Structures are given as C-alpha cells and as structure tokens.
Amino acid sequence: MERLKKLLIIGFVWPEPNSSAAGGRMMQLISIFQENNFKITFASPALDSEFMVDLSAFGVEKKAIELNNSSFDDFVKELGPEVVLFDRFMIEEQFGWRVTENCPKAIRILDTEDLHCLRTARQKAFKENRNFELLDLLSEEVAKREIASILRCDVSLIISEFEMNILKDVFKINEELLFYLPFLVDEMKEEELLKLPAFEERKNFVFIGNFLHEPNWNTVQHLKEAIWPSIKKDFPEAVLEVYGAYPSQKVLQLHQPKNGFFIKGRAEDANEVVKNARVVLAPICFGAGLKGKLLEAMQCGTPSVTTTIGSEAMHNNLSWNGFIEDNPEEFSKKAIALYQDEKLWKQAQKNGIAIINECYQKSNYSVQLILLVNSLLIDSESHRLHNFMGNLLQHHAFKSTMYMSKWIEAKNKN
CATH class of the missing domain: 3.40.50.2000 (Glycogen Phosphorylase B;)
Structure with missing residues (x-):
C-alpha cells in the first residue's frame, strides 16, 4: 500500500x-x-x-x-x-x-x-x-x-x-x-432536469452571494437602483429575493416588501433556494475569477441573466444559460422574457448543462x-x-x- x-x-x-x-x-x-x-x-x-x-x-x-x-x-x-x-x-x-x-x-x-x-x-x-x-x-x-x-x-x-x-x-x-x-463538478445529464422543479413549480427572481465580498454588495445596489424599477414597471407582480451570508445594515436597509424587493439574509440551503427560483439575476459590475453562483444556477437548472463580467471565462463561447446583457434596460427586458417564456427558459436550462459538461468536468x-x-x-x-x-x-x-x-x-x- x-x-x-x-x-x-x-x-x-x-x-x-x-x-x-x-x-x-x-x-x-x-x-x-x-x-x-x-x-x-x-x-x-x-x-x-x-x-x-x-x-x-x-x-x-x-x-x-x-x-x-x-x-x-x-x-x-x-x-x-x-x-x-x-x-x-x-x-x-x-x-x-x-x-x-x-x-x-x-x-x-x-x-x-x-x-x-x-x-x-x-x-x-x-x-x-x-x-x-x-x-x-x-x-x-x-x-x-x-x-x-x-x-x-x-x-x-x-x-x-x-x-x-x-x-x-x-x-x-x-x-x-x-x-x-x-x-x-460531476457530469450532468439532461434527464436530471426532470428531477428538478418544473417551470410552473418555480417562482420569483433570486440573487445569492456572500456580502463580505464587495462585488456582491455592489450588485445588489445596482439591482435595486438601475434594474428592479424597470422590471417592476413592465412586470408589476415580480418578486426578487436576495440571499447572502453576512449582510450588513446597509444591505438590510434595502428590504422593501411593498416593492417586491426582499432581503432574506443567509440561506439555510442555497441549493434549495436556487432550485426553486425561476431566474437568477446577477448584474455584476466588477470582479474577477469565476462566479460560483452562476455555476450553481446551471446545476440547479435555473437560467440566469448576468453581465459580460459575470460570464467572463465561464462558458467557452457556448450559448449562455439565459442572457448576457450589460445595458440595464435590456437586462430588465431579457429577465422578464426568460421568466415568462417557458420555451426560452427550457432551452436556457439545456445550455447550462452543455456548459457544465464542457467546462467544469x-x-x-x-x-x-x-x-x-x-x-x-x-x-x-x-x-x-x-x-x-x-x-x-x-x-x-x-x-x-x-x-x-x-x-x-x-x-x-x-
């Protein structure tokens, strides 16, 4: 031995x-x-x-x-x-x-x-x-x-x-x-999507990220100020749930239930949260490395909308599992389309599996x-x-x- x-x-x-x-x-x-x-x-x-x-x-x-x-x-x-x-x-x-x-x-x-x-x-x-x-x-x-x-x-x-x-x-x-x-991560087969919550069983937009990490705090600010007003204007019943460990007081102050903007704090099980959401929003303005939250979204069969920085080096030029958009107005439109169009949503799920299997084995x-x-x-x-x-x-x-x-x-x- x-x-x-x-x-x-x-x-x-x-x-x-x-x-x-x-x-x-x-x-x-x-x-x-x-x-x-x-x-x-x-x-x-x-x-x-x-x-x-x-x-x-x-x-x-x-x-x-x-x-x-x-x-x-x-x-x-x-x-x-x-x-x-x-x-x-x-x-x-x-x-x-x-x-x-x-x-x-x-x-x-x-x-x-x-x-x-x-x-x-x-x-x-x-x-x-x-x-x-x-x-x-x-x-x-x-x-x-x-x-x-x-x-x-x-x-x-x-x-x-x-x-x-x-x-x-x-x-x-x-x-x-x-x-x-x-x-x-391990290989993922398309059949595994059938074990995850279906389109109609999921609800709400979600963001998740550790708030000790400055880019995450900035992302939530950007969501609140530049993107959420536009989403709510065209989709009044929209709800966004923001999860993350170690939220500061300035994060908690963004909690605004009347506007469908919920600060939830630490997720007991991040996987369950993402699995039951319909779309992940991650309009990341600066940062480096790979975004674990976006890979986790793919594993949970949850399409995402992110920025060029968010998707950087993550997908080998394969089609994203949702949309990559830097303009706040366009970001909002793409988020709503992904949330409401089941066919678009299911194709985004499949794109995520292709990325997992090519880039992260x-x-x-x-x-x-x-x-x-x-x-x-x-x-x-x-x-x-x-x-x-x-x-x-x-x-x-x-x-x-x-x-x-x-x-x-x-x-x-x-």
Whole structure:
C-alpha cells in the first residue's frame, strides 16, 4: 500500500462551503488530494466561525496557528509536509518564508482564488466611472504583492482562463508556474432536469452571494437602483429575493416588501433556494475569477441573466444559460422574457448543462493536477532552477515580509 503523503493547507479563513464559492472550491481541492493518497492538515490564523465546515468529519486535521509567531516554525517542522498549499497570496506572504526556512523541500502551491489585483483595478475604474484597461494592472499596488507571491511558489492554481492570459501576456509569467483549475463538478445529464422543479413549480427572481465580498454588495445596489424599477414597471407582480451570508445594515436597509424587493439574509440551503427560483439575476459590475453562483444556477437548472463580467471565462463561447446583457434596460427586458417564456427558459436550462459538461468536468483536471504535483515532488530542483525570478524573491535582500514579521513578534514579546 502506498504511503500517505502529507499536505498542509494554510487557509485565509476556515472553509464555509455554504457561505461562499471560495469555501466550496477549497472543499473540492481537499477531496481531490484525499482521493490521491494525501493526509491533510488544515491550519488557519482565522477565528472559528459559526458556519465553518467540520473538517474532522472529512478526515482533515484542524490546527489553529498565529500570525507573526515562531510557534508556526516548530509546528511545520514537526509536521514535515511534502506539499503546502497557501489559500490566497496574503497567506503566502505571511507563512511562505517560514515554510521555505523550515521545510525547504516542500512543494509550495498557491491557490489564488481569483486575481485580487484584477478585481481591485476593476473596482477602482468602476468607482471612477471610466473603462478598465489591462494596463491599469501594472500600476496596481496589490499586483506587485500578488505577482511576487505567484513567482515565489512552485505552481499557482488559476481559476479563470482570462486570468491565465493576463498572467502570461501582461505580467509575463512563465506558463510552467501556472495551472488552470476551474470549479470542478460531476457530469450532468439532461434527464436530471426532470428531477428538478418544473417551470410552473418555480417562482420569483433570486440573487445569492456572500456580502463580505464587495462585488456582491455592489450588485445588489445596482439591482435595486438601475434594474428592479424597470422590471417592476413592465412586470408589476415580480418578486426578487436576495440571499447572502453576512449582510450588513446597509444591505438590510434595502428590504422593501411593498416593492417586491426582499432581503432574506443567509440561506439555510442555497441549493434549495436556487432550485426553486425561476431566474437568477446577477448584474455584476466588477470582479474577477469565476462566479460560483452562476455555476450553481446551471446545476440547479435555473437560467440566469448576468453581465459580460459575470460570464467572463465561464462558458467557452457556448450559448449562455439565459442572457448576457450589460445595458440595464435590456437586462430588465431579457429577465422578464426568460421568466415568462417557458420555451426560452427550457432551452436556457439545456445550455447550462452543455456548459457544465464542457467546462467544469472534475475528471478533466484533477488527474492532471495530481500528475503535476507528483512530478514536482520527484524533481523540484530542476523546476526551481528555471524559476530565476522566484529564486531572486526568495533571496534575503527581498524578504521584507519576513523581517516585518520578526519585528512584530519581537515587539509583541516586549
């Protein structure tokens, strides 16, 4: 029997698969590694949350760690992981140098989640009421940190092909340092639609998204101000239900039952909510990565109306499971048409299945990921030798995060 290999995942937060797409993706990664003979320890400096997953139920060891504390050095040295996966670049900044010092042979993987610099630059352009340009990324402060983190790691998991192209074309990152890994789901057959609620059994428009994520809050604002008045004007009986974890007071204040606009807060079962809605509305104005809510809509047989940003890199130019529309007036018309026209609605459902089966098949990507990790375990020296910029950033002269952390730790002791 093959020996279990040790994987240490260092999480930005504890996984909450029912609260965010990021939590769902993390559980997908855990599943892939467990299926391929890895024993997993999940460590995080985050506080426990009410809705975090019970990692022990999935056979994963849970470990609380501290920022700017050398106790992590003892922990990681004793654990001796062969592979370390950092959840977002901020975690690699904090713990990457400690892993390198204490477990120099461990393979370092960065799960970017999405490109934070892309999301930030788009958000700035949106707030300044101007068009986003790819060159904006080169002056984005967070890009310098994020790209440095990618270069320091042996490989980074990139969720979007659009972002793969940005990293290669704009930032000139060597393709050998990148691995395209979208959301991963099982194949879906058209017959499965028959098990889902039918057109006439469903009601209402729905939006769902974690409100700790700025693009989601902005989307709900945009729905309320620019799109819902137009929908209500042409379809007075329309109802929109807005679900999402961690709604702030400013979100709750948008609740307006008389206008058919309901803020529902956290969904106990997001899948059930989407499955029983007739149409998902997601007029996303800025963001990055892939939109888990839109893939979930396809899996639930629920057509959606979204924007170019919302659908970015999600459908390989296949017909969308509904409509892609940036103009608020047209968005509203398409939403009503999709809600009222059963034939149009059923075709949109089928489009969603085609997208799932072409773009998100777990079997298409998980095998390649494990092959890559195993090849790095066999010959990391050659891989690292050719990553000169990464080696440069590992040099002590460039380790500002390390010295800052040591200074904070010393200060805390005093």
